[in-house]
Amino acid sequence: MTVAARLRAPGWYRAMLSVPLGIGFAFALVVPLRALSHYKPVVDGDAITTVALISTPLAFLIGIGCFDYWFRWASGAPTVPEDHSGHGARSWRDYFRVNTDHKVIGIQYIVTTFVFFIAGGIMAMLMRAELAAPGEQFVDSNTFNGLFSVHASLMIFLFIIPVFAGIANYVLPLMIGAPDMAFPRLNALSFWMLPMAGILMLASFFAPGGAFNTGWTSYAPLSVDMPLGQTFFNVAVQFAGASSVATALNFLVTIVTMRAPGMTFWRMPLLVWANFTTSLLVVIATPFIAGSQFMVLLDRALHTDFFNAANGGDVIMYQHVFWFYSHPAVYIMMLPGFGIISEVISTNARKPIFGYRMMAFSLMAIVILGFTVWAHHMFVSGMFPWLRVPMMITTMLIAVPTGIKIFSWLATLWRGVIHLRTPMLFALGFITMFTLGGISGVMLAVIPVDIHVSDTYFVVAHIHYVLFGGSVFTIFAGIYHWFPKMTGRMYDETLGKVHFWLSFVFFNLTFGPMHLVGIDGMPRRVADYAQHFAFWNAFISVSSFFFGMSLLVFLYNIVTSWRHGPKAVANPWRAHTLEWQVSSPPPIFNFDEVPTVVGGPYEYGVPGAVHGVFKEKPAVKEPAVAAD
Amino acid sequence: MLAIGAVASVVGVAIALSIDWFPTRAAAKVNEIDTLYRVLLSVSVPIFVLVMTVAIYSVVKFRARPGDMSDGAPIHGSTRLEVIWVTIPFLLVTGLAIYGWVVLNDVEAKQQGETVVKVRGQQFTWHFQYPGPNGKTVDSDVLYLARDQPYKFEITTSDVIHSFWVPEFRLKQDAVPGQTTHVRITPDRVGTYAVVCAELCGLGHATMRNTVRVVEPNQFKAWLEQQARGAAATAGGGAAPGGGAAAGKQVFTSNGCGACHTLADAGTSGTTGPKLDDIAAAAAKFGKQRGLTAAKYVKQSIEDPTAFVVPGYPPVMPSFKGRVQGAELDALVEYLLSVSGGKGGSG
Numbered sequence: 001m002t003v004a005a006r007l008r009a010p011g012w013y014r015a016m017l018s019v020p021l022g023i024g025f026a027f028a029l030v031v032p033l034r035a036l037s038h039y040k041p042v043v044d045g046d047a048i049t050t051v052a053l054i055s056t057p058l059a060f061l062i063g064i065g066c067f068d069y070w071f072r073w074a075s076g077a078p079t080v081p082e083d084h085s086g087h088g089a090r091s092w093r094d095y096f097r098v099n100t101d102h103k104v105i106g107i108q109y110i111v112t113t114f115v116f117f118i119a120g121g122i123m124a125m126l127m128r129a130e131l132a133a134p135g136e137q138f139v140d141s142n143t144f145n146g147l148f149s150v151h152a153s154l155m156i157f158l159f160i161i162p163v164f165a166g167i168a169n170y171v172l173p174l175m176i177g178a179p180d181m182a183f184p185r186l187n188a189l190s191f192w193m194l195p196m197a198g199i200l201m202l203a204s205f206f207a208p209g210g211a212f213n214t215g216w217t218s219y220a221p222l223s224v225d226m227p228l229g230q231t232f233f234n235v236a237v238q239f240a241g242a243s244s245v246a247t248a249l250n251f252l253v254t255i256v257t258m259r260a261p262g263m264t265f266w267r268m269p270l271l272v273w274a275n276f277t278t279s280l281l282v283v284i285a286t287p288f289i290a291g292s293q294f295m296v297l298l299d300r301a302l303h304t305d306f307f308n309a310a311n312g313g314d315v316i317m318y319q320h321v322f323w324f325y326s327h328p329a330v331y332i333m334m335l336p337g338f339g340i341i342s343e344v345i346s347t348n349a350r351k352p353i354f355g356y357r358m359m360a361f362s363l364m365a366i367v368i369l370g371f372t373v374w375a376h377h378m379f380v381s382g383m384f385p386w387l388r389v390p391m392m393i394t395t396m397l398i399a400v401p402t403g404i405k406i407f408s409w410l411a412t413l414w415r416g417v418i419h420l421r422t423p424m425l426f427a428l429g430f431i432t433m434f435t436l437g438g439i440s441g442v443m444l445a446v447i448p449v450d451i452h453v454s455d456t457y458f459v460v461a462h463i464h465y466v467l468f469g470g471s472v473f474t475i476f477a478g479i480y481h482w483f484p485k486m487t488g489r490m491y492d493e494t495l496g497k498v499h500f501w502l503s504f505v506f507f508n509l510t511f512g513p514m515h516l517v518g519i520d521g522m523p524r525r526v527a528d529y530a531q532h533f534a535f536w537n538a539f540i541s542v543s544s545f546f547f548g549m550s551l552l553v554f555l556y557n558i559v560t561s562w563r564h565g566p567k568a569v570a571n572p573w574r575a576h577t578l579e580w581q582v583s584s585p586p587p588i589f590n591f592d593e594v595p596t597v598v599g600g601p602y603e604y605g606v607p608g609a610v611h612g613v614f615k616e617k618p619a620v621k622e623p624a625v626a627a628d
Numbered sequence: 629m630l631a632i633g634a635v636a637s638v639v640g641v642a643i644a645l646s647i648d649w650f651p652t653r654a655a656a657k658v659n660e661i662d663t664l665y666r667v668l669l670s671v672s673v674p675i676f677v678l679v680m681t682v683a684i685y686s687v688v689k690f691r692a693r694p695g696d697m698s699d700g701a702p703i704h705g706s707t708r709l710e711v712i713w714v715t716i717p718f719l720l721v722t723g724l725a726i727y728g729w730v731v732l733n734d735v736e737a738k739q740q741g742e743t744v745v746k747v748r749g750q751q752f753t754w755h756f757q758y759p760g761p762n763g764k765t766v767d768s769d770v771l772y773l774a775r776d777q778p779y780k781f782e783i784t785t786s787d788v789i790h791s792f793w794v795p796e797f798r799l800k801q802d803a804v805p806g807q808t809t810h811v812r813i814t815p816d817r818v819g820t821y822a823v824v825c826a827e828l829c830g831l832g833h834a835t836m837r838n839t840v841r842v843v844e845p846n847q848f849k850a851w852l853e854q855q856a857r858g859a860a861a862t863a864g865g866g867a868a869p870g871g872g873a874a875a876g877k878q879v880f881t882s883n884g885c886g887a888c889h890t891l892a893d894a895g896t897s898g899t900t901g902p903k904l905d906d907i908a909a910a911a912a913k914f915g916k917q918r919g920l921t922a923a924k925y926v927k928q929s930i931e932d933p934t935a936f937v938v939p940g941y942p943p944v945m946p947s948f949k950g951r952v953q954g955a956e957l958d959a960l961v962e963y964l965l966s967v968s969g970g971k972g973g974s975g
Contacts (some may be wrong), residue, residue, distance in 0.1 A: 141831045141900050197744075215828050221805055222788040222830060225946065311807025315789065316804060351700035355710050379793060380826075382809040389729055396721035400714060404722035406679060407713040413686035416700035420691065434746060435679045439672040442721065446728035448661045448735055452798040455791060455826040519649045519665075521795030523826045530822075550917045574697075582975055605699035 004628060011097060021601040022059025026052035046228050049207075050301045053235040057196035065098045066103035066189045088588040098192065102173050103586065105191050107486065109166025109477070112191075113159045116198045118551070120154035123147045125548050130527055135535050144527035146211030146229070150201055153216045153233060156333070157240040158198040160471050164336035165190075165247045167478045168275045170486055172251065174579035174586060175269050177260025177595045177612065192245040197240035204232035217326070220307035221316040224299045227474035234297040241290045244332075248282035251275050260578070260612065262597035263380020267611075269601040270359055270579045274339025277363040281328045281335070281370065289325035292318055316383050325373035331370045333467060335363060337474030338405055341427050344477050345409050347575040348424035349416030352602040354408045362401035369398045379450045395445035402438055406431060421573075423498030426477035429504050433469025437462060440515065455525075458518025464511045476503070476554070483561070484568030488585045491565060496558040502550035509543035576611040577601050614617050633670040633681040639673040644669045654796035654817040654842060656776075657735045661798050664731050671720065735799070739778030739812060745771075747783045749790030749803040751946050752832030753884030755821050760856040768855060769882055771823055771840040775850035787946060791827035794840055800826055815842040830946070831886035831900045863900040872955075876963025879956045883948065901945060902938045907969040910938065926961045 006013040034041075058434045060343035061067065072079045087101045088094070096110055127147050130138045139147065169187070173180055181187045204211040209227025212218065212353070223230050226475050255276050259268070268276075295306040295318070300523040307318050341361070346353045353359055372394040409431055444450050453459065473475045476499075513536045518524075522533045529537065571580040578595055594610035603609030638939055650662050690700070746757040753769065754831070760766040773779060783792050785803035792811065796819075801811040877894060880886070886896025891904040902910065907926065915925030918936060930952060933945035949955035952960060957958040 051806065082942035135898060141834060145828070145831065145833075173898050196771055213831075219828070221787055222828070225788065226830075298715050309804075313806070315806060350692075350698070351703050351768055352702055355705040356709055358705070380800045382804040382807060389732070391724075392728060393725045397718070399721050400717050403713060403717040404710070407709075410679065410682045410686070411703075411706075413683065413690065415703065416686070416690050417692045417696055417698055418687055418690050420687065428687065431679055431683060432676075439676060442724070443672070445663070445722065446664065448728060448731045448798075449668065451800050452661060452795070453931065454800065455793075463673050516647070516649070521651045521824070523824055524795075525828045528834045603702070626645050 002330075006351065010068050010303070011063065013061030013193050013250040014065070015060050015090050016571055017061030018059040019056055022056035023052050024155075025059070029055075044229075045208075047301070048622045050231050050235075050297075051230060053231060054238075057193075057239060060196065060206055061192055064192060065442045066192050066348075067187075068217065069185055073195075073564050098188045098544070100180075101151075101588070102169050102184065102189050103183045103185060103590075105187050105232065106168075106170025108191050109169055109194070110486075112195055112198070113163040113166060116158035117141055117163070118152045118555075119202060120151045120200075121548055121551060123151040123154075125545065128541040128544040129152065131529070131537050134529055134531055134539065136161070136528060139527070141527045142213060143211050145215075145525070148525060149213050149215050149218075149233070150211050153201050153212075153236070155197065155467070156216060156233055156329070158194065158201070160333045160475070161244060161329070162194050162240075163475055164275075164278070164333070164471075165244070167340070167475070167482065168251065168271070168336060169247070171579055172275055173254060173258070173483055173484075174270060174590055175272055175577055176258060176263055177578050177591060177597065178254060178258035179589045179591065182248050183250050187248050187250055190243045190250065193239045193243035193245075193246075197236040197238075197243070200232045200236035200239070204229040204240030207232060212453060213473050217322065218296065220296055220299065221313075221315060223296050224307055226545065231300060234293045234300070238290055239285045239533040244282050248279035248286075251279040252283070255279075259599050260595050262612075264597075265304065265595050266357065269339075270321060270342035270353060271339035271355070273360045273363055274335045274337075274342070277367045278332055278335040280367055281332050284330040284371070285325045285332070287325075288321050289329075292321040292325070295321075301477075315379075316381060319378050319381055320375070320383070323372075323377045325379065327368045330466065331366055331472050335366065337430070337471050337478075338363065340474045340478040340481070341409065341430055343575075343577065344423045344481050345412050346602040346604065347481075347573050348419045348421055348427070349413050349584075350419070350574075350604045351412050351416040352600070352604055352606070354411035354414075355404070356600065356602070358404055358462060361409055363428065365401040365489060366398060369394055369401070373398065376450070377443055379447050380454050386550045390602055392445050392447050396442055399442050406435055406438075409513045410555060417437075417575075421480075422491070422493060422500055423477040423481040425497060425500040425504075426473045426480065429500065430470060430473040430477065433465055433504075433507070437465030437470050440465060455523055456518035457514040457522045457524055460524050461511050461514035461518060464514070468511070469507060475502075476500075479558075482575070483581055484557070484572050485584050488569050488583075489561055489563070489565035491561040492557050492570065495553055499550060499553040502553060503547070506543050506547035506550060510547045513540055542577065569573075576603060576609075581612060581614070629681060629685045629707075632685075633678055635680060635767070637677045640673040640677050641670050644673050651795045652797075652813060652817070652819070652821075654794075654815055654819060654821060654965075655798065656816045657812040658796075658798050659740050660731050660734060664728065667727070668724065671724065675724055715947070736812060738960075739780075739814060740779045742778045742812070744782055745773075747771075747781045747792055747803070748793065749783070749785040749787075749829075750884060751787050751826065751830050751834075752825070752836040752887035753882070754790075754792070754825075754836070754838040755882065756838075758852060760852055762856075764856055766855040769838060771838060772848060772851050773815045773840065773841055773842045774845040775818055776814065776816055777845060777848070778812065781811050781813065783809045783811065786951060788829050789827050790825045790829050790836070792820050793824045793826040795824065796821045802827055818842050818844065832884065832898065835887040835898065836884070871965045872959040873963040875956070876959035876961070879952060879960040880963060881972055888945070891967070900941075902941055904964060908965050913967065922965060923961050925955065926964055930957065930960070 007017055026048045030051055031043055037167040053404060069079055086099060089104045093103060099105060126139065127144065131145055191338060207229040210229055212226065212233040214223045214226055214227040214230065218233060253270060298304040299306050305313045307313045307315055309315055316473045342353055342359060373391055375383060376395045379388050444453065480491060481495055486614045517533050517536045522529055570583050581595065582591060593614050595614050599609050599611055601611050603611065636916050653659060680859060719844065748755040756768050756771050758766040781792065783801055783803045790803040792799055792803060797813045797815065799811050799813055803809065819842055821840040823838045823840055826831060829836065837939060844884055880894050886894055886898055888898040888900035889904045890897050890899065908922065911922035911925045914936060915922050920928065931947060931949040
C-alpha cells in the first residue's frame with residue numbers, strides 16, 4: 001500500500017495522523033474564542049488541554065476506523081458491504097485493529113483490562129510501601145493521593161466492570177447459540193473507548209500538579225478546586241461510561257433477540273441472566289455518574305456554580321447523583337461474577353443449580369433494591385437526616401437475596417461430585433470471602449456503627465473483601481474456566497492451585513487486619529498515621545507484597561499455557577451449556593449449525609438430559625475427556 | 629456437621645468478642661454503640677461459620693475420587709429450604725435494623741443544658757468557638773471540653789468538605805460548604821484525644837488533627853475565663869509584645885500553614901509546600917525575577933498561590949484571599965520574613 005492509501009484507510013497510520021488533528025482542533029477552538037472574548041492569556045494551557053482531552057480520543061477513534069461505516073451511511077456514500085473477511089483473528093495484529101468479531105473483542109477486552117489491573121496493582125504496592133511505617137518515606141502526599149485515586153479508578157472503571165464485559169462478550173453469544181453480538185460495530189467501538197479512558201487516567205500523572213488526587217469519589221467542591229489532573233478523570237469517566245452503556249445495550253438486545261430456538265428465559269444459563277440484570281443496571285445508572293462528572297467539569301472549565309455553595313450550588317447534590325450510580329455500580333461489579341460462579345459450581349459439582357428460578361429472581365431483586373440504597377454512603381454527609389433509616393433498612397434487606405444465592409450455591413455443593421479444579425477453588429474462596437464482605441456490609445448499614453467507621457480502614461477492608469475476595473476471585477474463576485475455550489489450550493492446574501492458595505492466604509492477611517485498624521480509628525486516604533497503628537500497617541504491607549507477587553504466578557501460567565499448553569478438547573469439563581458443544585476455540589461464526597435448546601442448562605445427573613441438540617450431527621466429533 | 633458447626637460458632641463468637649476492637653470510651657452513650665457492634669458480631673460470626681462449615685464439609689465428603697465420571701444427585705431445589713433461608717435472614721436483618729434505629733435515636737437525642745460550640749473546618753485545621761462570659765465568644769484551636777457537660781457542636785467549613793471525628797467519642801459529622809451540620813456529644817472521661825478529619829480534603833488531609841482536652845468542669849471554667857480575658861486584651865487594641873511578628877505567628881498557626889510548610893520557629897514540619905525557613909531568600913530571588921518586593925511576593929503567594937509556583941512543587945495551595953486579610957496578612961508576611969532572616973515590614 002502506498003503511504004497515501006495507508007493514511008486514508010482505517011488503521012494505526014490514519015490514527016497517528018488524526019491524533020495531532022484532534023489536538024489542533026482544541027487550539028483552533030479555544031484560542032480564537034478566548035481572543036474574541038478578550039480573555040488573558042489567549043493561549044491558555046488548561047483550557048486547551050480540557051478540550052483536547054475530549055477531541056483527541058475522539059480523533060483517534062475516528063482514525064483507527066470505529067466510525068467509518070456509520071459516516072459513509074450517514075453521508076449517503078455507498079457503504080462497504082460486510083464480507084466477513086475481517087472476522088476472527090489470524091495473527092496478533094488482528095487484535096490491534098477495529099475487529100467486529102465478539103470473540104476477538106472479548107480477548108481484546110480481557111487483555112486490555114488486565115494491563116490496567118497490573119498498573120493499578122503496582123500503584124497499590126507503592127501505597128503499601130509508603131504506609132509500611134508512619135511518616136513520609138517514598139512518596140509525598142500529593143503523589144500518594146494521586147496513587148489511591150488512580151488505583152481505585154483503574155480497578156473499578158478499567159478492570160472489574162470491563163473485564164466482566166469482556167468475559168461475557170466472548171462467552172455469552174456462544175451460550176445462547178448466537179453467531180455474534182447484535183451490534184458488532186457498536187461492540188468494537190465500545191472496546192476501543194476503554195483504552196482511551198485508561199490512558200487518560202494514567203496520563204494524568206504527567207499533568208502539572210500531578211494526577212487527580214481527590215479519590216475515585218472526587219467529591220465536590222474539592223474536585224472543582226484541584227489542578228488540571230482532575231479534568232483527566234472527569235473526561236476519562238465519560239469514555240469508560242459510554243463504553244459500558246453501549247456494551248450493556250448490546251447485551252440486552254443480544255439476549256432478547258438472538259437466543260437459539262428453544263432457549264426460553266427459563267432455560268438461559270445463569271451467566272446470561274446475570275449479564276441481563278447487570279446490563280439493566282448499567283443502562284439505568286451510568287448516565288448519573290456521567291452527569292456528575294460533567295457538572296464538575298463545567299464548574300472547573302466554565303466556572304458554573306453547580307457545587308459552589310456561595311452562589312446557590314449544592315454540595316450534597318454531587319454525592320446523591322454520584323452514589324445513585326456508584327452504589328448500583330457495586331452490583332454492576334458483582335452480578336456478572338455471580339453468573340460465573342453459578343456456571344463454575346454447577347459444572348464442577350456436577351449438579352443442577354439449586355433453586356435456579358430463585359437464583360434468577362434474586363438477581364432481579366438486587367437490581368431493584370440496588371437503586372434504593374445509595375444514601376447509605378452518606379450517613380455522615382449532612383444530608384436531610386430522615387433518609388438514613390429507610391436506606392439502612394433497604395440496605396440490610398439486600399442481604400436477603402444475596403443470602404439466597406450463597407445458600408443455593410452451598411446446597412448445590414451438597415451431594416455433588418466435587419472436582420477441585422482451579423476455577424472451583426476460586427469459586428469456593430469467593431463464597432467464603434464474599435460472605436465476610438457481605439457481613440461487614442450489613443454492619444456498615446447499621447447507622448450508629450457506620451457513623452464511627454465510615455471513612456476508615458474498616459471501609460477499605462469491606463470494599464476489598466467485596467471487590468477482591470468477591471469480584472476478582474470470580475474473574476479468576478471465569479478466566480481459568482473458559483481459558484480452554486478461549487485459547488484452545490489447557491492451563492497448568494498445579495500453578496493454578498498455587499495461585500489460588502497464595503491469593504487466598506495473603507488476601508486475608510492483607511485486608512483482614514484493616515478491619516481492626518479501621519475500628520480503632522485509622523482514617524482512610526492518608527499517607528501518614530498515628531504511631532499506634534504502626535504494627536498492623538507494617539504487617540499489612542508485608543502481606544500485600546506477597547499478595548501482589550501471587551499475581552505473577554497467574555500471569556506466568558496464562559502466558560506459557562497460551563503459547564505451549566496442551567491442546568484443549570471441545571468440552572474438557574463435560575459441561576452442558578452450548579459454548580462447550582463447539583470446538584475450542586470455536587469456529588469463526590460459532591455454530592456451523594444453529595443448535596436447538598431442549599432443556600435446562602444444568603441437568604447434571606438427570607438421565608438422558610441435554611441442554612441443546614444439533615439437528616444432524618454434533619458440531620465436533622470427539623470424545624468428551626475429563627481433565628482433572 | 630451440626631455439632632462441628634455449633635462448636636465452631638461458639639469458639640468464633642468467643643474470639644470475636646475477646647478482641648478489644650474500639651478506641652478508649654470517652655463519651656456517654658459510646659457503650660451503646662460498642663454493644664450494638666458486638667451484637668452484630670455475635671449474629672454474624674455463626675452465619676459465617678455456617679457457610680464455612682457447609683462448604684468445607686461438602687468438599688471433604690463429596691469430593692470426586694480420581695477417575696470418577698459420575699454426576700451428583702439431580703436435586704433441583706426445595707421450596708421448604710428456600711422459604712427458610714428467605715424468612716430467617718429477613719427477620720434477622722429487620723430486627724437488627726430496628727435495634728440500630730433505637731440506638732441511633734438515643735445517641736442523637738437532645739440533651740438537657742447543652743452548650744453550643746461552633747466548629748469550623750478549614751484546609752488543614754479546625755477552629756472552635758465557645759460562648760464566653762458576658763455574651764462574648766472565645767476562640768481556640770484546641771478543643772477544651774468539660775467532663776459530663778452535654779455539647780452540641782455546630783459545624784461549618786470555610787472551604788471544602790471536612791469531617792469532624794473524635795474516635796474516642798465515636799460520632800462523626802461532615803462539615804459541608806453552605807450549611808451548618810451538628811452533632812451531640814457528652815464527654816465523660818478526662819483525657820487528651822484528637823479531632824481527626826475523616827473526609828479527604830486535600831494535600832494536608834492526613835495532618836488535619838487538633839487536640840481535644842476533656843477536663844474537670846472547674847478547670848474548664850477557669851480556662852474559659854482566662855481565654856476571655858486574653859481575647860478582650862487583644863480586642864482592646866493592645867499590640868502583643870514583639871509587634872506584628874508575634875501576631876503573625878498566631879496567624880500562621882491558626883490557619884494551619886504548618887500542615888504543608890516547614891517552619892522551625894513555629895515548630896512545623898510539613899513537606900507538601902516549600903520550606904518557609906528559607907522564604908526570605910526565596911522571596912528576594914523570585915520576587916526580583918517577577919518585579920516584586922519580597923513582601924509583595926509573599927503576599928501574592930498567599931492570596932494567589934498559583935500565580936507563581938516554586939519549581940519542584942505542585943500548584944496545589946488553596947488561595948487564602950479573603951481568609952487572611954488586612955492587618956493579619958501584613959503581620960503574617962512580616963513574621964515569615966523576619967524569622968527566615970529577612971527584613972520584615974518594608975511593605
